[in-house]
Amino acid sequence: MQRQIQVYNSLTRQKEVFTPLHEGFIGMYVCGPTVYSDVHLGNCRTFVSFDVIYRYLQFIGYKVRYVRNITDVGHLLDDGEDRMSKGAKQNNLEPMEVAQKYTVGFHDMMRIFNTLPPNIEPRATGHIIEQIEMVQAILNNGYAYIANGSVYFDTLKFAEKTGEYGRLSGRVIDELLAESRDNLKNQDEKRHPSDFAIWMKASEEHLMKWNSPWSVGFPGWHLECSAMSTKYLGEHFDIHGGGNDLKFPHHENEIAQNMGSCGCQPATYWLHTNMLLMNGKKMSKSDGNTISPVELFTGDSPHVTKGYSPMVVRFFFLQSHYRSTNDLTDEALQAAEKGFKRLMEAGKILTSTVIDTAGEGPLDKDILEAMEGAFADMDDDFNTPRALSRLFELVPIINSIKDQKISKDQISKTAWDTLQEKWFHLLFDVFGLMEDTASAANGPVDGLMQLIIELRQQARDNKDWPTSDKIRDTLQELEIVIKDGKEETSWTFK
């Protein structure tokens, strides 16, 4: 069921028909987290976005190799200290203990958000040799120079020779050139301010360091992704993804490194997710405008009035397009929570209702068009909010079937069965949503509830309203909602 899809390519700044390098196969690399502290929500939104992309590509029949790295070395802070080292020193730990702790935490969170694990999750520290080899290749090609044991990428030379530097992020080479005259003098080792380290000589007290032909040191900030994507996906692969904020300098430098070593553009399509905002501003740890996933789940934060379940949050992410900013507010989350519930309730009705109408029904067309439309929306650069809106359009029909406001002969068995199948494919397999908590009750709870509902019905038949209402109110306090339908009474967790 291969479908033709379109993706927005950051490199060309337009939507393009997606054509994989090898028919039927896709190589996708997504920049993963730096594991020096707990994941924050913005990371989660990005990884949920790529999770949906990964799921959809698989759903439409591609065999996808999804590589997402773990960065456990190589990110310098202002003072020149490595993030991992800093975290280690603060807590008196081995750097690898820090990495391990937060890697586990990251994985837990990804599971909570119901994201599929990538096929390969390489670590930067496990690929020092590959990185050293890449530095060597770049040196051999003349796009890097050695200074005091460190190796720098020569952006000016690269820009002059290839004209590539700055293409992704829209930076202009002329500016780089003009800039150089003023800034040249204050550069110690770098020849040009835009040059960046691909190998750094380590100081004595630096914790994470390795032998190399140039010095005992560590790889540069952007090198890992170049080396690891090449190793697992080849010199040229289909999709490279990451957060918008990585475009420059990270991705720009990644491209430079790949081209500097092998001469080819690493990925055909560059996909960037936009930022998660909170109250209109980028969510960021450094300025306090942040809420951790756990705080969001528990409601333990001044930014929310209550907790929201992971699936509600996932649904909330999906309600905006991955290339748009998404503004997280308490009000928006409440709206998402209700909407998500409505969708899930409709799903339950869909599961439990059988329609046997032979031939065609007058509503078939609407139903099939909406479902087909939802997939067409996904084909168009993974437009999840639009696809979701199609599902919502079908909710009144589904609910009306249950309430018998629409009779079953209005819909054919074929259309209904198709709806069932596609609905769940989209919601569960592609969007990666699932029932929250214990709301899908089984075991004794369901039986107990049946009994209670039956007793209440007896009271109602006897017009014993006090008893009937007491049952309802008490259940309400227990977060269980009683819904009196025309034919039967159902229940759900609040």
Added chain:
RNA sequence: GGUCGGGUGGCCGAGCGGCUAGGCAGAGGUCUGCAAAACCUCGUACAGCGGUUCGAAUCCGCUCCCGACCUCCA
């Protein structure tokens, strides 16, 4: 300052030349013992000013705001 992306009804958020987005909230109605749920109906939104066009929220120009990146960040 440079680069890029935005400003859509009370809120969130799609659409990006002609056709109802959708969710939440709100109003009215149906159903109901009451309530909830559900269903039906409704608001006539596209920052401002010009321009292009038979026709613009959608294209162009200007103005005003906002955000991101340019330093580690998904």
